[in-house]
Each structure stands twice: as structure tokens, then as C-alpha cells.
Amino acid sequence: MDSMCYTAMVTPFLGDAVDEKGLSRLADFQIQNGIDGLLAVGTTGESPTLTWQEHHQVVQVYAQQAKGKCRCIAGAGSNNTKEALAATGHAVEAGVDGVLLVDPYYNGPSSMEIRKEYIAPVAAAFPDMTIIPYIIPGRTGAQLLPEDLALLAKSYPNVNVVKEATGNLDNMRRTRACCGPDFTILSGDDGLTDQMMTDPDIAAAGVISVVSNIAPKAMKDLVQLLADKKLDQARQLAEALKPLFGLVTVVTHEKTPYGEAVCRARNPLAIKTLMQLLGVPAGPCRAPLGKMSRAGLDVVIGITKTVQANSPEILAPLADYFNVDIDARLNDQRFQEGLYYTDY
Structure with a gap:
């Protein structure tokens, strides 16, 4: 097969x-x-x-x-x-x-x-x-x-x-x-x-x-x-990719005036947020999907920085095709503007 x-x-x-x-x-x-x-x-x-x-x-x-x-x-x-x-x-x-x-x-x-x-x-x-x-x-x-x-x-x-x-x-x-x-x-x-x-x-x-x-x-x-x-090679690659699998659903705990609330950013919100951050054509999600929380965006950035640091070859094809500097994009606050809610 x-x-x-x-x-x-x-x-x-x-x-x-x-x-x-x-x-x-x-x-x-x-x-x-x-x-x-x-x-x-x-x-x-x-x-x-x-x-x-x-x-x-x-x-x-x-x-x-x-x-x-x-x-x-x-x-x-x-x-x-x-x-x-x-x-x-x-x-x-x-x-x-x-x-x-x-x-x-x-x-x-x-x-x-x-x-x-x-x-x-x-x-x-x-x-x-x-x-x-x-x-x-x-x-x-x-x-x-x-x-x-x-x-x-x-x-x-x-x-x-x-x-x-x-x-x-x-x-x-x-x-x-x-x-x-x-x-x-x-x-x-x-x-x-x-x-x-x-x-x-x-x-x-x-x-x-x-x-x-x-x-x-x-x-x-x-x-x-x-x-x-x-299988040995596959497991190594799977381990390198594993952080990215966490982008499918990003769960954070948000503070509200009435106590803590769980926020589940479900697919495709996190992947499209990352694509926007990296300068890849995606645009925002359509309502009722909206934006991530600040904590959620931090999770997305943290995941991507981990992969970029440990296995830069994974995102290299994206960088080459779209002609973007991934490290610069991840570390420049300007690219994060508009990608998250500024309050709960």
C-alpha cells in the first residue's frame, strides 16, 4: 500500500x-x-x-x-x-x-x-x-x-x-x-x-x-x-516535529474578573497565527474564530523557537520558498501586533 x-x-x-x-x-x-x-x-x-x-x-x-x-x-x-x-x-x-x-x-x-x-x-x-x-x-x-x-x-x-x-x-x-x-x-x-x-x-x-x-x-x-x-529515523524525525503537533489545539488558562477561565484555541487558529507571524499567506481566521490570547501567542512562539533551535531544517523550506528570516520574525515584536487580544 x-x-x-x-x-x-x-x-x-x-x-x-x-x-x-x-x-x-x-x-x-x-x-x-x-x-x-x-x-x-x-x-x-x-x-x-x-x-x-x-x-x-x-x-x-x-x-x-x-x-x-x-x-x-x-x-x-x-x-x-x-x-x-x-x-x-x-x-x-x-x-x-x-x-x-x-x-x-x-x-x-x-x-x-x-x-x-x-x-x-x-x-x-x-x-x-x-x-x-x-x-x-x-x-x-x-x-x-x-x-x-x-x-x-x-x-x-x-x-x-x-x-x-x-x-x-x-x-x-x-x-x-x-x-x-x-x-x-x-x-x-x-x-x-x-x-x-x-x-x-x-x-x-x-x-x-x-x-x-x-x-x-x-x-x-x-x-x-x-x-x-x-523506524529509528522516523522516530527521530517525529520527535523533532512533536512540538509543532501542539499547534493543533493550544490550551491556556486566562485570568478574568471572575476567576480563571480555560481558553482553547482550536485549529486552524494557531497554525494561521503562526503563518501570519512568519510572513506566509494566510490572513486571519473568520469569525467566530478570532485571535489568540497573549498567552496563547506566547505558546505558539515558544513552540516554533524550540523547533527552530533544535531542528532548523524543518522550517528551512518555508524560509527559502517565502524568503523570510524565521528567527527575525519570531523575535521582532512588530510582527506580533494585531495577532492577539490585548485584554480578555
């Missing part, structure tokens, strides 16, 4: 508009550094705050950039099956290689309903398109179970990949047991990729990565080393 390292691409904004030039530059940066594929408008791409017109715009740009160079997956999931069908139809027209269908959020269908009323209709309507269920109950409050995933794979040959972001290794092992050795499991969690690929009862083929937005070569190298069973 081929190894796969996809990047869950951010959506760059310029003011209140999608930054098409930024989209193209980000895609080219990924392609130049050997990534296997781009995921357009997933959670990292802020799909909940894009209009459908913007959604299609981003898919078209990333699909065009990827054509003949790497694969492209489009996020097409919804909590409305009609919308998922329409988004998949557009993605097919744009020339993508697959679509990602996140479990329906908020309305909370059962696993059986997800199978019968959501994945199956899309798979049946587009038999030549790879359909990738995306299982992340921590975000959606719903979950397609391994048993129903296996039934889908049995009935629809185009359902042969899953993005697994449950964080539950036993669930992943059950997926492998139900779906068989030829089914492709991709990690939806950068920090679990090593474990998922080396556990023989999971045997994941790779990752759809957030961290590869800033470190595509290192993440691609990690997946390839794991696939090639070069």
Missing part, C-alpha cells in the same frame, strides 16, 4: 475576501516540497465560514494547481445530504481525485443513518469518485462506526479510504478488522500518525496533516520513513 501525506490546506484571506494569489502560492509551496495531495476546504480550510461560492472557488484553485502534480481532495461534507451531493458534483467538475465527507454535525444522525442517508447516496451518485468518510466525533457529535463503514465499503467500491480522527486506537483497530487489509486508513491527527502507521492492527497508510501547512517536506519524509519501516 502506497504511503500518503496530504495537507489539510488553510484558506488564506485578504481583508474579507479569499486570497486567490495566496491560494496559488500555498499550493505551489506544498507541491515543490513533495506533498502527495492537497485537501481543499476541510475544517482547517474554515469550511463552516465560507459561502458555497467561495467554497467552490477554493476547490477550483487548488484542483487546478494540483493537476498533473499531486492529488486533490475537496471537502464536500455537510449536515444536509442535498448540500453534500451538490458540493460533490461541483468537485467532480473541478477535477478533484476524491471528496471528504465529514460526519453530519449538530443534527446527530445514528451511524446507520449516516451510512444509509448520507454516505451511500453520494457514493451511489458518483461511482467514479473516491468518497472518504471523515470521522471526528469531537467536532461533530456524531460517528460513523467501523461496522457501518465496512458495509459501505462492501457495497460501494469507491468508499475505500477513511480519515480517522477519533483519537481512539481501539476504534481504528476495529475499522481494520471490519474493513480488511486493502482498506486505506489515513490519520486525521498529526500526533498519532507514527502510532497508527506502526500498529499492525491499524496499519494506517499516512496522514491528512495540519502541520504540513508549514512543514510539508518534514511530514512527507516522516510518512515515507514509516512506510519504509525505517
Whole structure:
């Protein structure tokens, strides 16, 4: 089974508009550094705050950039099956290689309903398109179970990949047991990729990565080393990358007039904040995502300084491609202005 390292691409904004030039530059940066594929408008791409017109715009740009160079997956999931069908139809027209269908959020269908009323209709309507269920109950409050995933794979040959972001290794092992050795499991969690690929009862083929937005070569190298069973080298690289995995969710404890409050800066806030700090096209997040706290930004800077000090080769491709001095950016207060709330 081929190894796969996809990047869950951010959506760059310029003011209140999608930054098409930024989209193209980000895609080219990924392609130049050997990534296997781009995921357009997933959670990292802020799909909940894009209009459908913007959604299609981003898919078209990333699909065009990827054509003949790497694969492209489009996020097409919804909590409305009609919308998922329409988004998949557009993605097919744009020339993508697959679509990602996140479990329906908020309305909370059962696993059986997800199978019968959501994945199956899309798979049946587009038999030549790879359909990738995306299982992340921590975000959606719903979950397609391994048993129903296996039934889908049995009935629809185009359902042969899953993005697994449950964080539950036993669930992943059950997926492998139900779906068989030829089914492709991709990690939806950068920090679990090593474990998922080396556990023989999971045997994941790779990752759809957030961290590869800033470190595509290192993440691609990690997946390839794991696939090639070069485990000592893989573990060394994973250890060097490990601080960056902490960017997916940054948790701080903030002081308020009523006592301490926990602040969870969830993806893609921290990764986009860092990209802005480093001078990479990203722009801010769209409301209701906003800015980090001062403490949260300090965590992001601390993580990046650690990686830069211990393993500067990880961010070197970014520095070279975007022609930025990472150390200067991390240490100059001017670049931090506007990236954090000045009060709680």
C-alpha cells in the first residue's frame, strides 16, 4: 500500500475576501516540497465560514494547481445530504481525485443513518469518485462506526479510504478488522500518525496533516520513513516535529474578573497565527474564530523557537520558498501586533 501525506490546506484571506494569489502560492509551496495531495476546504480550510461560492472557488484553485502534480481532495461534507451531493458534483467538475465527507454535525444522525442517508447516496451518485468518510466525533457529535463503514465499503467500491480522527486506537483497530487489509486508513491527527502507521492492527497508510501547512517536506519524509519501516529515523524525525503537533489545539488558562477561565484555541487558529507571524499567506481566521490570547501567542512562539533551535531544517523550506528570516520574525515584536487580544 502506497504511503500518503496530504495537507489539510488553510484558506488564506485578504481583508474579507479569499486570497486567490495566496491560494496559488500555498499550493505551489506544498507541491515543490513533495506533498502527495492537497485537501481543499476541510475544517482547517474554515469550511463552516465560507459561502458555497467561495467554497467552490477554493476547490477550483487548488484542483487546478494540483493537476498533473499531486492529488486533490475537496471537502464536500455537510449536515444536509442535498448540500453534500451538490458540493460533490461541483468537485467532480473541478477535477478533484476524491471528496471528504465529514460526519453530519449538530443534527446527530445514528451511524446507520449516516451510512444509509448520507454516505451511500453520494457514493451511489458518483461511482467514479473516491468518497472518504471523515470521522471526528469531537467536532461533530456524531460517528460513523467501523461496522457501518465496512458495509459501505462492501457495497460501494469507491468508499475505500477513511480519515480517522477519533483519537481512539481501539476504534481504528476495529475499522481494520471490519474493513480488511486493502482498506486505506489515513490519520486525521498529526500526533498519532507514527502510532497508527506502526500498529499492525491499524496499519494506517499516512496522514491528512495540519502541520504540513508549514512543514510539508518534514511530514512527507516522516510518512515515507514509516512506510519504509525505517523506524529509528522516523522516530527521530517525529520527535523533532512533536512540538509543532501542539499547534493543533493550544490550551491556556486566562485570568478574568471572575476567576480563571480555560481558553482553547482550536485549529486552524494557531497554525494561521503562526503563518501570519512568519510572513506566509494566510490572513486571519473568520469569525467566530478570532485571535489568540497573549498567552496563547506566547505558546505558539515558544513552540516554533524550540523547533527552530533544535531542528532548523524543518522550517528551512518555508524560509527559502517565502524568503523570510524565521528567527527575525519570531523575535521582532512588530510582527506580533494585531495577532492577539490585548485584554480578555
